[in-house]
Amino acid sequence: MGEAALVAYQAYQQTMRQFLALQEQVMKQFLSSTQPNQILPSGNVTVAPQHSFSNGKHNGNGAAPTTRYQAQPGNEIGEVLPPPAPEAPSVPPSPPASPAPEALLPDRASLTQTLLQLVSDRTGYPMEMLGLDQDIEAELGIDSIKRVEIFGALLKILPENLSARVQERIESFTEVKTLSGIVEQLLQSLRSSAPSASPNTANREEDRLGKSPDGVETIPRYVMQARTEPLPSRESIALTGLFLITEDQLSVAPYVAQALQQGGASTAIIASSVLLEPEKIAREIAELRQKYGSVSGIVHLAPLAVAPTLEKLSDWRKYTQIQSKSLFQMLQLCAEELQQAGQQQKSRVLAASLLGGYFGRDGCYGSGLPTGGSCNGLLKALAIEWSNVCAKAIDFDNSLSPADMAQQIIDELLCVGGRLEVGYSQGKRQIFDTVAAPLKTGVVQIEPNADWIVLLTGGARGITAEIANQLVIPGMTMVVVGRSPEPTQEPSEFNGIEDIAALRRVLLDRAKVQGLSATPVQIENKVQELLRDRSIRRNLENLKTAGARVEYWSVDVRSDREFGGLIDDIYSRYGRLDAVIHGAGIIEDKLIVNKSAASFDRVFDTKVDSTFILSRHLRPESLKLLVLFGSVAGRYGNRGQSDYAAANEVINRLAWQMDELWSNTRVVTINWGPWDTTGMASEEVKRQLKNQGIIPINLQAGCQFFVDELRYGRKGETEIVAGEGLWANYEQRS
Ligand SMILES: NC(=O)c1ccc[n+]([C@@H]2O[C@H](COP(=O)([O-])OP(=O)(O)OC[C@H]3O[C@@H](n4cnc5c(N)ncnc54)[C@H](OP(=O)(O)O)[C@@H]3O)[C@@H](O)[C@H]2O)c1
Structure with missing residues (x-):
């Protein structure tokens, strides 16, 4: 010193x-x-x-x-x-x-x-x-x-x-x-x-x-249940300032605009062609602001559109931009104004979708695209980050006229409280509760066996690798996908060094000897690469040792050419796929105001585009099981995870749709709580969640949960929450 x-x-x-x-x-x-x-x-x-x-x-x-x-x-x-x-x-x-x-x-x-x-x-x-x-x-x-x-x-x-x-x-x-x-x-x-x-x-x-931080031995299992609840009667507040309304296909927007104007607000309807391009959104909002003053509300109606049949990823992406990402982009552009208006309780962000009034649940997946469901996750994260902005996600079926839909939207806008996630089915207002649903373990529904061909995305690392290890049966074929190239042998200078500080020292010394000045980020990246490669090597080796035939493919699951191509190739080589476990995912946590568009895209697309690709390339005739890994961050929102929450909600909605359409396949999203000793949840995230009463999932118990879900879970049980938390509190807070 x-x-x-x-x-x-x-x-x-x-x-x-x-x-x-x-x-x-x-x-x-x-x-x-x-x-x-x-x-x-x-x-x-x-x-x-x-x-x-x-x-x-x-x-x-x-x-x-x-x-x-x-x-x-x-x-x-x-x-x-x-x-x-x-x-x-x-x-x-x-x-x-x-x-x-x-x-x-x-x-x-x-x-x-x-x-x-x-x-x-x-x-x-x-x-x-x-x-x-x-x-x-x-x-x-x-x-x-x-x-x-x-x-x-x-x-x-x-x-x-x-x-x-x-x-x-x-x-x-x-x-x-x-x-x-x-x-x-x-x-x-x-x-x-x-x-x-x-x-x-x-x-x-x-x-x-605070609760006992000990890992739970049996992971509680929950499902979502709808309950009719009229809009609470509260004193409504006059809404003023500029309200941005996005254009919808059902022509609800003009009715909403008219009603808001009558109440004293200024309004502007933003066309879908503008929503398609972030630069145009920014330009248009800047012009509107000049004309009408600052923005105090956003009413995102673009997801009120009847779903076209989409085959191409490029078309799907147009809709993720219009229905999902444009809302994030508008929020970022209006962050300061919305929060300022929120100080007088006058700030509103509402998004509407057309997923049957139950957000696609229970066989009512509606006529909209699942991308509309993203707003539910995004707004739950927003409600945590901007607590003074009143956020609502409203789902409709097709039973209401545009004028009636607009009326429900205005009523919800005027009422602070009464839940963030609301559905209208046949005009009746529904809210959704997380209810305990322990597995009925009597009758085996699906039994994995030795001749299964299984595709595991993200299966070489983290929780998916742990689960693969639990699932493996000698003779099984496991096709494992990750971003990283398959690791070669580790350079001998690092062999046997387990301690991270010691690894850093070796890398620092090496940089010094080579006369290079390395920043902490460069060293850290190298350390992470070494650890990641070790983990991939070890996990693939474990599967082989357990008797599986193992293939590892370095494939970007966001690419139709790479990922779709691999799925097609599996069918041409093996003739079928029995189970898919889709665990690929990333997080890049940042508050809404600080998150870059590129980062939002990376996190969102990794889950959302890949699940779309699965939905287009999988052949449900031979597929017994498709498991998507979602997160409680989507279901309940999480600070810094607006993109991740939005993405996880889309895959929940896609899962309902696929489960309904594919009669031979059980499709399920497991919305995991944070896992304790492995995977992407950092110590800080786990600490924050623990403070909110969310108990991290013990590794063995998590793997057991998965195996039980696979064997005993029933078709139609599609959106599962796994893990212990004060979920009811989250729902009421919303
Ligand atoms: N761990 C938790 O606490 C937790 C909680 C809730 C939900 N989940 C969900 O569970 C899943 C697995 O999480 P984890 O914690 O095990 O994560 P992880 O340890 O970070 O592993 C993620 C895996 O996804 C792969 N991946 C990421 N982007 C990809 C891409 N574009 N193409 C192909 N592969 C890609 C990674 O490949 P590389 O190895 O090559 O990087 C890695 O194998 C995620 O979907 C996550 O959302 C996890």
Whole structure:
């Protein structure tokens, strides 16, 4: 450590000691005035998950880098869950928290040091490699999720009153490009006047919803059930400002426009030809804004269109642009205005689809395209990211006239609340509940056997590889698809090195010897490549060892030529396909405002285009089973996953349609909760979800769930949720 850094670190330690002394004082005062059994959990009282996260798992790289501040007494008590069941021993109410002492403000040097240490801990790179003016994302490899993780750790280190000041301005940090910029912003936030004495809301949420983080042994299984519920009568708010309405084929848009104008809003109908091209959408919105002022609502009616027969991927893509992606693009363009209008409860985003009034469920897949279903997922993610914007996804059947449809749309627009996901079937308003549906394990429905030909996309890695390993029977043919080229032998210099830090060191040393200056991102990419190749090699080898005939194909599932071509080739070589497990998928989490169109496309197309290709190339006469891997992020929305949520909802809708049309095949989407020790869910995502009461899926239990679903699940059970979470809360929140 250099001398300047040492001085800075000592200053930081000194500040820390002062903070700790103050905290200790408060804690002592508190303990001396409280009975111990009032604050310590005992008996059946459940402890919130953050205990186990802070035991090293969440921090990933071991112990916290600096002395961690004691939590305020109020928080400590908050970690005890309020017992939900009446028979559970009650926890006495928290004593009033002692007022937090005004902590000393850390200086620039100590803050810089702390931040560098946190970044170093979370990226695994030594502090001296981390340039304060390097681009956080492009050069340091810190994505938005890791950024949140670092801020989370920082907020925990800071005393509560300082942490609350930073928390209040947390959104302002998302745009900052360098670590020095973050330090600057932090100093500004810390110097700002103290906020109203509200404790850290994130912690409160954790406290309220925290559950035992242990993996569940039997994964709960749920299905969606419709229930009639009239629109709640609420005082309606006059809607003003500019409402953008997208053109539909049923001519509902003019009626909606007329009604909104009568209520005092300005309206503009955006033509489908404009929706087809993002640049045109941007131009048109800019012109409309000039003419009518800022946008306070979007009514996306484009999915109200009778589905044409689509054979070509290029045609399908036109519809994903018009019906799905254009909504995302409009939201991005109007983000600021919509959120501003939301402050007066005047902001609305509504999307309508034509999937039978039940979003394609239960044999009523309607006459619209499944792409219309994307809005349901997208808006659920939006509702989490922009909590003051009222979002609704409304599905219709063909029973209503355009004028009546418009009336229902206006009624829903005027009413804040009453669920985000609503269907109108025969004019009756439906809402959807997640209800427990344990498998009936009596009669085997499908029995895999040795002569099966199975296609597994994404099957060389992650959860699909684990499931393949559980499914394999000697003699089975397993055609495995991934993006990566089939790995060759690992270079000997990496052989036997399991520890990631050691791998990084070898790569850094190699770069030094070669006189190359490598950024953390370059090294990290290489590490990930090595780990990915190892995992593919190991998983394919396992299947072979288990007696399967294994083929690995490096194919992009978004390409009709590559993926469709492979499916056709399987039919020509083997004459049939017995089961398909479609696990290929990616995530690139970013808030709606920060997500690039290219990233949205990558995430969305990987699931949506590939499922369309499957629907066109599979031959249902011989296919027994098609399993699509969806996610609770689609069903319930998730912060930073608007694209992923939208995509997962489309595949749910496609699954219903295929299951209905293919009488010999069971088609099912398993909407998985996060898996614990394998797959794409990062530690930070799992932490966030755990805080919302979502329990990660234990690996063995997840594999068993799949095998049971395959054997005992019935045709017609098409949209399954797998995993434990407070799903009803999500639905009511919507
Ligand atoms: N893990 C979870 O917690 C979780 C939760 C809910 C839902 N899911 C769903 O489960 C599925 C598997 O997830 P995972 O966690 O196992 O993911 P993962 O470990 O990241 O594996 C994803 C797999 O998909 C393949 N893939 C991605 N894009 C592709 C493309 N364009 N063409 C061909 N292959 C492609 C990858 O190939 P390469 O190996 O070559 O990169 C990889 O094999 C996904 O659909 C995901 O949405 C997972």
